[in-house]
Amino acid sequence: MRLISLRYDGQLHRVWQRMEPGSLPGSYRIPAGAAVQERDGTTWSSDYPVVALFWPKVFYQVFVLLKPDVTDYYANVITPAIFGSDLVVFIDLDLDVRIENDAVSLVDVDEFTRRSHLYPQSWRNEAVAAAKQLVAMAKRGIGPFRPALAAALRAEFVHESSSSSRTVVS
Structure with missing residues (x-):
């Protein structure tokens, strides 16, 4: 699967070349080392x-960054995503919320x-409201920024990685 970010005018912004659906609805795993291509190539x-x-x-959408010693976040303010069988597409509305070391x-x-x-006026209004909501949730550690959710996602990724790297000896 691919994740495609467009600009407001429909031009390509960024493409994550590899991701897999996660166990939670609307979650997608992007493995370490997966290529991300920028518009300029x-x-x-x-x-x-x-x-x-x-x-x-x-x-908005949220990236949960599963760094070795800490979980950080990067949230993009976007138009609602469009979900296809092998891709997810959204328009990036520029505003972002970064959570690093709390x-x-x-x-x-x-x-x-x-x-x-x-942008259409409705996008501007929604973008400002989404940014405010993301900042408020992040500061309170709720919604997608709950420590328990991060722990569950980390455990799922670690479990999946160790399962796929096992060697079967017969």
Whole structure:
């Protein structure tokens, strides 16, 4: 499966080349080292596994960054995702919320300010509301930022990784 991020004008923004559905509805596992291609053709990858969380009709998505010693988060304010059989597509609305070492910050406000006049008014309203909601949830450690959810996702990824790397001897 692939995860495709578009810009407001339909142009490609970023493509995660490999992900698999997780056990929770709307969750997708992205293994460490999975290629992410930028619009300009450059690629990068994370050194750790990531779980992408989506909800229908919601103007945000959350990446749970399963780093070796800590769980951090990166949340994108987006249009509601469209789910296909082998891909998930969304329009990135620039605003992001980063949670690193329990510090919550709203980022890319300058990008949103620069481009938001090109968005429909309803997107602008939803984007601002989604950013506020994400910051509030992150600061309180609720919703997708619950420590218990992160622990469950980490356990699922570790279990899946160890299951797929086992060698069967007959």
